[in-house]
Amino acid sequence: MAEDLIRMEGITKHYGKVQALTNVDFTVHPNEIVGLLGDNGAGKSTLIKVLSGAEPLTSGDIFIKGRKVTMKSTADAIANGIETIYQDSALVPQLSIARNLFLGREPTKGFNRMNQEAMNQVARDLLKKVGITKNIPPTTPIGSLSGGERQAVAIARAMHFDSDLIILDEPTNNLGVAETQGVLRFVRGARDSGHSCIFIAHNIHHVFQVVDRIVVMRRGTIAADDIDPKKMSIAEVEDVITGETH
Amino acid sequence: MERSLVERLIAKPELGPLVLLVLLLAVFTAINPAFMSAQNISNAFTFTVELGLIALAMTLLMTSGEFDLSVGSVFGFSAVLMWTLFNTGLMPMGVAFLAAMAMAMFIGWVNGMLVTKEGIPSFLVTLGMLLVVRGTALYTTQGFPQNTWRAEDQWLAEVLVGDVTIFGLRLYMSMFWFALAAIVTHYVLTQTKVGNWIQASGGNSNAARARGVPVNRVKIILFMFSSAMAAFAGIISSIRTQAANPNSGTGYELEVIAMVVIGGTVLTGGRGTIIGTVLGIFILRFMRNGIVMIGVPGLAYNIFIGGIILAMMVLHNRIERRHMTGT
Numbered sequence: 256m257a258e259d260l261i262r263m264e265g266i267t268k269h270y271g272k273v274q275a276l277t278n279v280d281f282t283v284h285p286n287e288i289v290g291l292l293g294d295n296g297a298g299k300s301t302l303i304k305v306l307s308g309a310e311p312l313t314s315g316d317i318f319i320k321g322r323k324v325t326m327k328s329t330a331d332a333i334a335n336g337i338e339t340i341y342q343d344s345a346l347v348p349q350l351s352i353a354r355n356l357f358l359g360r361e362p363t364k365g366f367n368r369m370n371q372e373a374m375n376q377v378a379r380d381l382l383k384k385v386g387i388t389k390n391i392p393p394t395t396p397i398g399s400l401s402g403g404e405r406q407a408v409a410i411a412r413a414m415h416f417d418s419d420l421i422i423l424d425e426p427t428n429n430l431g432v433a434e435t436q437g438v439l440r441f442v443r444g445a446r447d448s449g450h451s452c453i454f455i456a457h458n459i460h461h462v463f464q465v466v467d468r469i470v471v472m473r474r475g476t477i478a479a480d481d482i483d484p485k486k487m488s489i490a491e492v493e494d495v496i497t498g499e500t501h
Numbered sequence: 502m503e504r505s506l507v508e509r510l511i512a513k514p515e516l517g518p519l520v521l522l523v524l525l526l527a528v529f530t531a532i533n534p535a536f537m538s539a540q541n542i543s544n545a546f547t548f549t550v551e552l553g554l555i556a557l558a559m560t561l562l563m564t565s566g567e568f569d570l571s572v573g574s575v576f577g578f579s580a581v582l583m584w585t586l587f588n589t590g591l592m593p594m595g596v597a598f599l600a601a602m603a604m605a606m607f608i609g610w611v612n613g614m615l616v617t618k619e620g621i622p623s624f625l626v627t628l629g630m631l632l633v634v635r636g637t638a639l640y641t642t643q644g645f646p647q648n649t650w651r652a653e654d655q656w657l658a659e660v661l662v663g664d665v666t667i668f669g670l671r672l673y674m675s676m677f678w679f680a681l682a683a684i685v686t687h688y689v690l691t692q693t694k695v696g697n698w699i700q701a702s703g704g705n706s707n708a709a710r711a712r713g714v715p716v717n718r719v720k721i722i723l724f725m726f727s728s729a730m731a732a733f734a735g736i737i738s739s740i741r742t743q744a745a746n747p748n749s750g751t752g753y754e755l756e757v758i759a760m761v762v763i764g765g766t767v768l769t770g771g772r773g774t775i776i777g778t779v780l781g782i783f784i785l786r787f788m789r790n791g792i793v794m795i796g797v798p799g800l801a802y803n804i805f806i807g808g809i810i811l812a813m814m815v816l817h818n819r820i821e822r823r824h825m826t827g828t
Contacts, residue, residue, distance in 0.1 A: 329711040345711065347704035349771035356695050359712030367693040 256391035258321055259417055260285045260451050261306070261337075268301055275301040277475045279315070283420060288442060288452045290466035290484070292459065292496055297472040299455055303422055307339035307451075308332035319419070338418035340409040340426065348398035352465035355397055356412050381411040385441045403434030410441045414450060421445055422453045428462045439465045459489055471495045514765025514772070517816045518780035521809070525784060529791035537792050539669045545790045546672070547741070551576075551734040552753060553782040556760040557679075557686045558730035560778040562723040563761055564690065566703030566770025569724060570627040571608065572731035572757060573637035576750030578606050579732030580739035581638050584647035594655045600642060601734055607729030608634060613721030629755070637745035647745040662740045675737045682730070687775035699723070703770025728810040759806065760785050763813045767821075784809065 261283040261311050268276040291301045292407050304310040305316065306325035317324055319335055326332045329339065338346070338434075345354045353374040354361075362370040378393035385407045397405060406426050413421045423442065427435045442452055442465050456462050462469065468480035469492060479495050510516060521554055529536040562569055566789050584603035586592050593601065608630060615626040649746050663674045690696040701709035701715045733749075739745040762768055762779025788806060793799050 330713045333711065333713070339711075345708050347701045347708050347771065350697070350700055354700075356708065358701055359714045361694040361697055363694055367689075367695055369692060369694055369697060371692075391775065486628040 258285075258300045259283065259318070260320060262318040262321075263306065264316045264318070266302070266305060266317075267313045268305060268310070269313045273289040274280050274477075275475055276305070276312075278281070279472075279475070279477055281477065281480070282295065283451050283500035285419075285452060286449060287302060287468060288446050288466045290469040291388070291453055291455045291472065292469060292473035293478075294496055296474075298475040299472055300424070301475075302455070302472065303339065303424060304454065306332070307422055308335060309339075309464055333416075333418070334421060336417065336419035337422065338416075339422040339424065340406065340413065342425050345409045346405055348449060349396055350383070350393045351396055351409055352391070352400075352481065353393040354405075355408060356381065356415065360416070365487045368375065381408070381415055385411045385444060386437070394426045401434060402430050406430075409422075410438075410445055414445055414448060418450065420451050420453065421454075424455050425457065426454070426457055427458060435461060444498065463489060463492075473498055508538065509820075512820060513599035514774055514817055515777045515780060517674045517813060517820070518654060518764050518777055520782060521804050521813070522656075522780050522787070525787055525791060529787065529795055532795040536791055541772040541790065541794070543671045546676055547787050548790075549782055549786040550673070550675045550755055551781070552740045552760065554678050554682055554734040554737075554784050555727070555753065556778050557682050557775060558563075558723070559757050560608045560764070560766050560773050560775055561686060561699055561737045561762050562720075562727045563688060563758075563768060564773030565705050565720050565723050565764050566624040566706065567720055567724070568627070568758060568768070569609075569623065569727045569731075570754045571612065571634055572636065573753035575605050575608055575728050575731040576735035576738070576753055577747055578634045578638040578735070580735040580745040580749070581642055581647055581747050583736055584649055584739065584745040585641070588647060588651070591788050594657050598736065600655055602729055602735065605728040605732030608722060608724045609725035611726070613724035616724070617717035635747075635748060635751075641646070644747060647739075648748070649743050649745050651740055658740045661737050673741070675741070677739075678733075683779055684771045690773060690775055695719070699773060699817060700773070705766075707717060727752040756785065759810055759819045762817075763810060765813075765817055767817075 259282045261281075262442060263281040265278050266279040266281070267274070278301060279298070281302065285485065289303070291299050295306045300329070301310065305312045308329045308331045312329070319337075324335055326335060332339070333497065347358065350358070353371070356378050357374050362373055375393040382391060382393070387404065387407055391400070391404070400408070402420065410421065426438050426442075429437065439461065442454060443454060454466055466484055469479075469484055470477060471479045471482065473496070478498065482492060482495070510705070525632050535541060555576070559572065579601045580603055583597045586597035586600055587594050591597070612623070612626055612630055615621050616623045661674060661678070690699065698709065698714045698719050700770060701714055702719050706716050735750060738749065760781040761778050762781070764774060764779070764781030766773040766777060785806065788809070789802055792802055792805060
């Protein structure tokens with residue numbers, strides 16, 4: 256069996272007296288899109304916060320490619336190849352596409368001066384690569400892009416800096432039909448170029464269209480972790496989420 | 502493509518202040534041609550520089566999402582500190598100058614630490630600091646100005662405010678310092694990695710942090726820079742006016758912030774422009790000077806300034822909205 260990309264073992268997380276996660280085991284394989292489903296309060300967000308370095312875990316271990324890691328911040332997680340894309344929050348609206356792509360890792364050429372030509376060129380290529388066909392100059396501020404285009408920029412950034420795992424938290428919220436299809440296409444594109452994704456969405460139809468495997472959480476535990484979307488219907492998965500069948 | 506060039510020009514936040522400045526100059530000159538005389542221009546320039554130095558630093562600080570109300574009191578305090586150290590014979594003037602600058606940077610460091618580590622809004626932190634610093638200046642001097650007449654034969658005074666006359670225009674060294682500071686801050690903000698971090702810190706600090714940008718360090722350094730520039734300006738002013746008054750600089754913080762926002766820098770951070778600030782500095786200075794020259798009572802000055810601020814805010818706000826919706 257291929258080595259797991261991410262393996263979380265016995266993850267427990269308390270917020271004061273509230274137990275948000277209880278002994279959760281969760282894995283992501285290389286080149287895989289995992290759909291993470293669960294009702295409100297099931298523990299999806301907490302699990303993702305722990306994995307993305309936004310929240311410390313109470314107990315348990317996280318392994319990346321078999322190596323045990325501790326992550327104290329989102330910057331730590333990014334350095335470990337885990338990139339989390341929240342809608343809107345990962346980009347600076349006032350900065351251009353190119354400046355956002357390279358934020359924190361700007362190439363320079365003496366006197367701290369950014370190599371803006373190189374940044375713009377890479378940005379142009381990346382936008383093409385994630386499938387934005389519209390001709391958007393890389394100097395366009397993020398604030399003037401649509402929601403789907405912003406997701407595309409964030410995904411392009413994760414791909415460019417070789418994140419092994421891209422976590423998408425509700426990437427299709429508030430998007431129109433065409434934009435949603437665009438985002439789903441970017442996600443598939445990311446997998447096809449060798450990245451793994453965790454896809455979290457309330458809209459179970461979007462999840463079914465794109466993922467290889469579905470993991471369902473319920474009350475802070477894993478209710479099912481190997482659902483093949485090709486072999487189960489949406490209605491059946493909904494039952495697992497609500498806990499109506501065992 | 503031509504259309505987009507025009508559109509891009511209109512979307513520039515500097516266009517509004519530029520048009521306003523040209524208009525002001527035209528109107529003032531039309532009413533009183535003496536407004537454009539070499540004598541008057543060089544006078545206006547001289548006063549411009551001192552507030553201008555602070556405004557340049559404030560532009561960077563505001564772009565990073567913070568602002569500093571204590572600059573006016575640091576302006577007064579630093580000059581008092583330097584002259585006290587020098588006059589009492591504790592230090593030669595060059596060392597006293599460095600000591601005053603170091604003290605100002607320490608004040609900025611405290612501001613920055615309280616804002617970033619304690620999470621207190623910069624409005625409250627720097628308001629508190631304004632009172633502490635001003636109070637210290639008043640208490641230690643018992644309210645009396647420090648004499649500065651011994652500046653005459655000091656090389657430092659020559660470097661800071663010495664003058665040269667070019668084509669009948671009397672220019673002070675301080676103008677050179679201002680031009681240098683404007684070029685450097687413009688370069689930093691638009692061309693450098695640090696400039697990108699400053700904008701990102703103000704635009705979306707969480708996103709910047711996640712990308713490894715040291716947001717707190719950026720802000721602390723900018724607070725220190727802002728204080729240092731206020732001290733530098735205060736010392737220049739004390740040599741030029743031959744008085745280190747513990748009360749000088751009162752109210753400067755608001756005038757400086759007005760210069761910056763008129764130029765198109767956003768109070769809430771994320772976007773700033775040094776070119777805009779330089780225009781804002783000239784607008785307020787020529788307003789003050791021009792109003793007197795065309796015979797409007799000087800006491801009415803604030804009415805015009807307030808009106809200009811409000812009008813420019815409406816303009817910038819509209820441009821910003823157009824810009825962001827991508828039209």
